[in-house]
Amino acid sequence: MKWPLLIATFLICFSACKTEESKSINLSPSIFDWLSAKEDMVHLEIKGDLDHLFGDLHEADHYHPASLKLERGDSSLQFDIELSRRGVTRRKICDFPPIKLKLPNDTLENQGFSRFNNYKLVTHCMEGEDELVLKEYLTYKLFNQLTPKSFRVKLAKIRYLDESGAVADDEHFGFLIEDNKELAKRLGGKLINPEKLKITRVDKEQYKNMVLFQYMIGNTDWNLSKGHNIKWVQPKDSEVPTPVPYDFDYCGLVNAPYAVPHPQIPIKHVRERFLQWRGKSKEELVPICENFKTQKAAFINTCQEFKNLELAHKEDMISFLESFFQEVEDKAFL
Numbered sequence: 001m002k003w004p005l006l007i008a009t010f011l012i013c014f015s016a017c018k019t020e021e022s023k024s025i026n027l028s029p030s031i032f033d034w035l036s037a038k039e040d041m042v043h044l045e046i047k048g049d050l051d052h053l054f055g056d057l058h059e060a061d062h063y064h065p066a067s068l069k070l071e072r073g074d075s076s077l078q079f080d081i082e083l084s085r086r087g088v089t090r091r092k093i094c095d096f097p098p099i100k101l102k103l104p105n106d107t108l109e110n111q112g113f114s115r116f117n118n119y120k121l122v123t124h125c126m127e128g129e130d131e132l133v134l135k136e137y138l139t140y141k142l143f144n145q146l147t148p149k150s151f152r153v154k155l156a157k158i159r160y161l162d163e164s165g166a167v168a169d170d171e172h173f174g175f176l177i178e179d180n181k182e183l184a185k186r187l188g189g190k191l192i193n194p195e196k197l198k199i200t201r202v203d204k205e206q207y208k209n210m211v212l213f214q215y216m217i218g219n220t221d222w223n224l225s226k227g228h229n230i231k232w233v234q235p236k237d238s239e240v241p242t243p244v245p246y247d248f249d250y251c252g253l254v255n256a257p258y259a260v261p262h263p264q265i266p267i268k269h270v271r272e273r274f275l276q277w278r279g280k281s282k283e284e285l286v287p288i289c290e291n292f293k294t295q296k297a298a299f300i301n302t303c304q305e306f307k308n309l310e311l312a313h314k315e316d317m318i319s320f321l322e323s324f325f326q327e328v329e330d331k332a333f334l
Contacts, residue, residue, distance in 0.1 A: 028114040030182055031070070031077075031103065035154050038073050041308070044174075045069035045159040046083070046099075051166035053083055054097065063102060077111070079103050086120065090249070093258050094125035096172075116179040122249075123158070123174045125256070130173045132249065132256050134309045135317060137175045139217055139248040142299050146213060146292075149187060149206050149233075151246050152178040155308070173308065180231055183244060189235035194227040203242040208279070208288045210245055215275050215333065216292070216324045218252025220262040224278070253320050271320070275333050282334045289328050296325050 035042050048066030056062055063082035070077045082102040091097050103117040122137070124130050140153040154176045161169050184191045192199075202224075214222060222229040222245055229247040250259040252271040259270045267274050277285070303309075303317045327333055 028109075028112060030114045030116045030179070031108060032116065032119065032152065032154065032176065032178055032182060034077070034113065035070060035072055035176070036152065041155045041157060043071040043159070044156045045071070045161065047161040047163060048083060049164045050160060050162040051164040053085060053099075054167070056085055068101065068103070079107060089258070090125060094123075095127060096123050096125060098123050101176075114182075116182040116185075118179050118181075120177040121158075121174055122153075122177065124172045125258070131309060131313050132254055133173050133175065134306070135254045135313060136249050137173075138303060138306055138309070138317065139251060139253055140175075140177075140246075141302055142217075143213055143245070145298055145302065146295060147206065147209055149203075149242055149244055151183055151231075151244060177246065183231065184233045187233050187235060187242060187244075188237060189233045189242070192232045192234045192241055194225060194230075194232055199225075199232065199241060201240045203238070203240050206242050206244075208285060209291075210243060211275070211277055211279075212285060212288050212292060214245065214251075215273050216253075216321065217248060218270050218273050218320070219248055219250060220265045220267070220270075220274055220276060221247070221250035221259075222276075253317055255316070255320075273324070273327070273333070285334060289334070293325065293328060296321075 046066055046068055048064060053064045053066075056064070063084045066081055066083045068079045068081045070079075081104070084100045084102070085091055085097045086100045087098040099121040101119045101121055103119070105115045105117050108117055109115055122133060124133050134155075137153055137155055140151060143150045144152065156174050156176060157171060158174045159169070159171045160167070178186075180191055214220075224230060224243060229245060231244045231246065232241045233244060234241045248254060249256050250270060252259075252269075252273070255271060261267045261270055261272070261274070265274050265276075275282075279285075299321055300318050303314050303321070306314065
């Protein structure tokens with residue numbers, strides 16, 4: 001065989017092998033998939049110098065070593081990981097900050113998982129306020145019911161073990177949020193930065209669903225152009241990007257004691273609703289309202305059937321949702 005032909009043959013085989021390897025990696029389940037495969041709730045154990053982590057005044061993404069144990073039914077996995085504090089407001093006001101978990105890529109791949117390794121962990125803010133975490137978790141689940149173009153979440157009971165001995169060992173509810181890149185891959189696209197790319201068009205149906213959903217839950221803590229509490233995904237099969245909202249702790253449905261409306265919006269309390277609509281006409285929302293009405297029973301059932309939240313909190317959420325559907329019937333905001 002002549003050298004040019006031999007080289008060409010090698011390159012073709014190498015390319016095919018890389019393609020198969022890429023497919024294999026892409027088809028590998030993520031650690032989030034593993035956690036979500038069974039059980040309504042999983043258990044996590046985080047062990048590290050939590051006193052050092054909580055006292056860290058660095059900016060976000062300043063990581064600290066820790067260990068993570070994941071328990072799903074009778075199965076468990078353990079990793080050496082890195083932790084960082086995250087968030088803006090909650091870092092300042094909460095006794096226990098929200099956390100970001102960074103798992104080791106090589107270890108994930110060696111165990112047959114994909115390399116999605118950055119997960120936000122939504123934690124309790126103050127002692128005795130686990131109900132706020134549970135209510136925010138339910139809010140994510142409601143948006144999951146509305147559209148797959150949403151962040152998946154996984155409820156967890158978390159044991160916190162402090163190696164320094166300065167922080168008492170404790171256990172609380174929390175939930176994991178799907179890796180940003182994992183979300184983008186699931187939606188068949190990639191993440192884009194609205195501050196670097198001037199976005200002039202948007203997935204209309206997703207935008208309408210998102211605006212009405214944010215109105216329903218009483219949330220004004222988001223901004224499209226700045227990407228505040230919004231991730232943008234550019235699908236490969238579409239010219240228009242998709243906005244995906246997250247971080248709902250400031251919404252009226254959760255009704256956290258520290259939550260306030262955005263200062264530029266003319267309402268005084270998060271339980272007052274304000275429609276952040278930038279479309280041509282509110283009449284465009286009429287078909288979306290009709291779709292929401294078909295989801296009403298499912299929304300309310302999700303709250304009613306959630307066994308980890310006390311009845312009074314479930315009834316409060318349902319009452320707030322009912323007030324939205326009454327507004328829909330009265331066309332109060334159209």
